[in-house]
Amino acid sequence: MAIATVPTKACAVNPLKMSQPIGGAFAFMGLSGAMPLLHGSQGCTSFGLTLFVRHFKEAVPLQTTAMSEVATVLGGYENLEQAILNIYNRAKPKIIGICSTGVTETNGDDVDAYLKLIRDKHPQLAKLPLVYVSTPDFKGAFQDGWEKAVASIVELLVEGPNVNGLRDPSRVNVLPGCHLTPGDLDELRAILEDFGLRPSFLPDLAGSLDGHIPDDFIPTTIGGIGVAEIANMGGAGWTIAIGWQMRRAAEVMQARTGVPFRLFERLCGLGPNDEFMTFLSEISGRPVPSKYRRQRGQLTDAMLDAHFHIGGRKLAIAAEPDLLFDLSSMLHEMGAQVSAAVTTTQSAVTERIKTEEVLIGDLEDLEELARTKHCDLLITHSHGRQAAARLKIPFYRAGFPMFDRLGAGHQLSIGYRGTRDLIFDIANLVIADREENHQPTPDRWRPSAALPLVSGHRSAAERSTA
């Protein structure tokens, strides 16, 4: 059982964490015709926007209430009102998702009350859903923002059970955590449809940020789940929540509509997918399609082939809690040792990570741990690139942001097939690293007084040539 610890240093170096408001805004990006709006200074939006654009290489809708110093002193009502009206008139969105920031939380803007006033004053907005989430920058992290936003969307937009309480057992709701990529969602959709189920994803990033090319210029999101479909989610037979972060939204859904939910904390690895397939088979009344029987075979074979390379590796990994739990557990099951684990925020899954200690820290902590514990495999988002270069160990990019490689939106890690490919990718990195940096030399196994015989991951010969 892992203990979660918080370092005592005053200065975060090379942050792993990103802020709550952009996590919240990210959730709104999976809604069709949506315009996420950060209630804060325009830099809050600009930084987030740049980050999303660099990750997805897509146009990303994200607006700001452009709080100035004076507005911050006087309160943000007018800025919020103007922003909503401007967006309503120009972008004609189907929904506006509003996230607060550190600035507007510190000065105490009561956005819920503002929205009431704005609605009273502007009857033309009556039919436009305005969803507000409180996401101060100085608390929590990206994943928390997502979690809160999805819970708020369910709370506000899903309609209660219909009069006769009827539900369609072939319909399922899927509440994916923010660690799933559009590629993961597409894979999930295919799996569910193969069981004859009709899924509604909330949020559905695969509809908006999968990189498709619309026929015309659209200022809002170019796809995702529609407001009407969200409203009808109460008519589904089941809700499937993926990642611990989605428990809250699933509970809200159940409380509002009575739709039962099943939480899958992981979808990467053999065991979690066996469990998932069993569940789908049960709720659909259909046997697991032969396609997935074959994929299961392929995954087991991949595990056999890759365990030589992954087994015994000392893993240094930093990610948001759910992704950390998923990836580190899968690699642990492949024989890797989780030697250093760093995460961003408190979560119930942290203590179940297969390591002694999980640090709520930054990439400097990860780098230091990786160095002292002689780790020889690094997994984190793109900001780990500098650490990887200094540590000179294989580096697999996972999570958000991934700005220095293409195809971030299509990286797959779930299902039998996704796990299979992920295992291959990581094993191949290890193989390439061995060929490039760890070729045996005549002196490699020669006992030497100056150097210890067993020196972690790097042999004496490499040190002398490094």
Next chain:
Amino acid sequence: MSSLAATVKDIFSEPGCAKNGSKSEAERKKGCTKQLQPGSAAGGCAFDGAKIALQPFTDVAHLVHGPIACEGNSWDNRGAASSGSSLWRTAFTTDMSETDIVFGGEKRLCKAIKEIIDKHDPPAIFVYQTCIPAMIGDDINAVCKAASQRFGKPVIPINSPGFVGSKNLGNKLAGEALLDYVIGTQEPDYATPYDVNLIGEFNLSGELWQVKPLFEELGIRILSCISGDAKYREVASSHRARAAMLVCSKAMVNVARKMEERYGIPFFEGSFYGIQDSSDSLRQIARLLVERGAPQELLERTEAVIAREEARAWAAIEPYKPRLKGKKALLITGGVKSWSVVAALQEAGLEMVGTSVKKSTRQDKERIKLLMGQDAHMIEDMTPREMYRMLKDAKADIMLSGGKSQFVALKAAMPWLDVNQERCHAYMGYVGMVKLVEEIDKSLSNPMWEQLRRPAPWEALAKAMMQMQSPVAAIAHDPALAEAARRARKICFCNTVDLGTIEDAIYTHDLRSVEAVRDHTNAVGGCCRRRIEDVLASSPPAGLQAAE
């Protein structure tokens, strides 16, 4: 030290600003405090601007005092290049928590400064103020002053919280911090009559190194570059330069003008974008240095280098001329002087169909008119939708712009080239302009575009098949569609209740009579009585049974 508000006011009345100079007296009085439009604003905040302007200082630790958003969401996002230290790419932030906001963040800031010095011992630390500590009253000037004294090391406050204004204002506030705390605080090891400063050049993609060899060949020493590939010591001793070139006037005009005022360093505004501009800039530098006492022969040597470089560049561009002839380009950028790039592109054979003049001065606009003719399409502000239409309607063959409008062009399946700060190619000087032409050609002549614009061949086939087939046939192909269509059939027309609803009710509540169905659904059971009886008679559909 004046207050932040006074500094901002001072910047807005900058006499060296060309835009300011071209305004009428009344306009000037209003200042540059353009109110940002909530809900339709784009662009960074003042903190962003200050960070951009100073981050290229390579050996300095940049410490952001604020919550995680300011640094966590933005670090390591710029392609400035360093010839030495990589400390500038390490992100430092106080990551303020709720407790800091309640009790004040000054103690944490002070501890953070100490931690950085213990771990990295940089020549200086730049401390950036952000909105929240500004709101709660953290006095970073005082903390920095105390830390400087305690640790015996320059700790410089960059007072530029995001909400005071735009990115551009932030650039200038950063400049003010350099003037107040850095420039003139150290002496260079030696001085020569050939020492110059480059102000407002950020070495993006290492573009400074495209022109630096020319300086070296001429024996001109770049004493300091503010702030591309800058080292703290160089900028601290930059007041001993003999002349200065202001490369991006929009960012740091205040620095150049005040250095002239304080240290008598004459400056001129120039650019290394475009062949003609590069030559003009080299000439001007040589002239200023000679005026300040450098030997006369520098002018001749400069002319010789210019002649050689121009000949080389034109020879390199020549082969592209027939390939680019008549191709129409749209230039949307504020960062570099539009007219300077316009001239170069025209030389390469491109036809300019429009250029943005959002950040240009009146003189700039005159020059564009001169270059592009009276009917030049000068774009003050173009919405993404208009850009998209222009490209989609093939009024332009290629768009050159900043990263923000990238996807407008790409989604219209049109060639696009990044000419702003996120670009990965360097376009400065003579070699840079050749590179730009090369990149334009590479993009325009890529066979991919033609493939992309062609619709998938099966679209037409699918359409033809659709027309031939009745809707019934279409449904028959898809069991899900067929089932949906079946269930959607109206049973009760009075209250619009469909078959699916009634089937579900019958199944869930095990109903056996029309009356029972009436109780559980909205069906009236009058004119639709017979139909409901039929439904009752038929067995529940297979899908529902399986789901149980």
